[in-house]
Amino acid sequence: MGNMPFVVSMILVGLGFLALITRRNLIKLTIGISVIEMGVNLFLVSLGYVKGGIAPIYTYAPPGFKEMVFPTPQALTLTAIVIGLATTALMLAFAVVIYRHRGTLDAGKIRELKG
């Protein structure tokens, strides 16, 4: 097991980059960004995983517990998820506006997005 979660999260990041490089559709670009975000979030969550650890609530802790999880990575991940949602929403909104102007979502046909 060991490093498996990190490997998986980095594979997700790589897949997202692949989508960004190879796809031209604005919606698919947004999905690519989202996949990278999820990969990074998974990376943060797996950083905070403690085997056999319990939630850090002292009043609910069972007697004889060994390890509590430091909740910072979870808090970071929640924040990152919220930020990711805002980013995705804004990008999709722009995609809608661009489609209304140009009638296409193909980045290759839109002059501004070339290069």
Place this chain on the structure above:
Amino acid sequence: MVHAPVLAIAVPLLGAFALPLLARLNRRARDLWAAGIAVATLVFGIAVAVQVFASGRPLVYTLGAPSPTASVTEGGFPIRIVLVVDALGAYMGIIALLAGAVGLFYSFQYLVEEEGKTLGTSLLLLLWAGILGLVYTGDLFNFFVFLEITSIAACALIGYRVWEPRPPEAAFKTMVMYTLGGLLVLVSVGILYGEYDALNIAYLSKLITGTLLDKLALGLLLGGLLMKAGAVPAHMWAPDAYGEAPAMAAIVLVANTQAAIYALLRVVFTLFGGALASPGIGWLIASLGTVTVLVAVLMAVVQRHLGRLVAYGAVSQLGYMLLAVGVGVVAAGKGFGEVALKGGIFHMINDLASVGLLFLVVGAIRRAVGSVDLLSLGGLGHTLRWESGFFLLGALALAGIPPLNGFASKFLIYESTFKASPILAAVAVLSSILLLGVGVRAFHGIFLGPKTRDVASSPRGMLVAMGVLAVIIVVFGLFPGFFIERMVSPAVQAILGGRASYLAAVLGG
């Protein structure tokens, strides 16, 4: 005024979100609210700067502690979020305050009610809060959060004119680059957290030893910040963004880009200052800066769209700052390294004044004529007298013509770069000369020649906003020594020798 650092961030944040609610009630109340928020933010921000410059020590504010001045550590382990403002942060804060205040003042008469004035003002306040947070924070994760706040607010402002086809496209492109840059920063934050269990910049700086993972984290941070700053090869978004954004947003975007440079200095000199400061990174940054200058100036020559022409000018000035930072890293500990950093840091405020002034003039032209195509403009100098004077002043300052402010800072950069590498210095000087040609040609094309149309002059509020920047250009050009001594030198000292006092201020002892 103990709470000034957190209030300087919280007040514009509250202002931004309350503004649309107030606009539902009454437009007059909304304008008064925005003005009040701007004044309050200025007061708190200046109070922070005065405290830092007067005491000469970093100002630490601990959130969630019994007393805001209580040290962050209990048993040597930082558990709370801190805001840390040293002289560099205070200096960058002043730049952000200037940009935000001028932009807001300009926007009162620039934005049109039917085109979403409420939302534009609201986003501008949000961007302002984000930049101030980015500059004042002493915590790596909050740094990421504020980075994303600025990204989202900035992209929404770039795409403000949704009824035109190009702004949303520029905004989408910028969003992709900003988000990627932000995610690189987040991965790097994750790596550092996984390695050292800490997010506090001062505490991390103490622990970092220079392992392979540290180097990876440094590389990711530099990559993310250079993307955010718009350096070559990640510069493609910058001219579109500056060119399509409304004028009052463009000037704050310049401050946003400079905040990325500030973060670069913070990362290289404070966070990794103990273990990983190597000349190699300096050469990398300096050569990227020089390429950025050259590419941007050459692209500026061929532009027809006035907004994009000024935008390439803005990108080229960013290159000068990177060049200075790079030389500063290469020659850390030598005399001319300090001169380079002085030049680069002084150039930030000069760049904001000159490029900002040009953007505001472009906005005024767009408002008066409705077009910024160089081929269709001409003879505007007969009616837009003030604007033509401001444009010429801004263009000359941008090219670094004495006695304006651009010369004062660029001269320091040339002088120090020449000692590090004459070739880089020659490219930098040559680019400035080209930039002069571009500026004068644009001035000639827009304002001179026979009068072709009747246009109304800009409202007084917009002229006053431009006038403030023009005064800064002239005053900083005539008396550079005064400002270098009072503000720039402390900021440079905070980078070069201030790491120990930064760490001591946060961690105690």
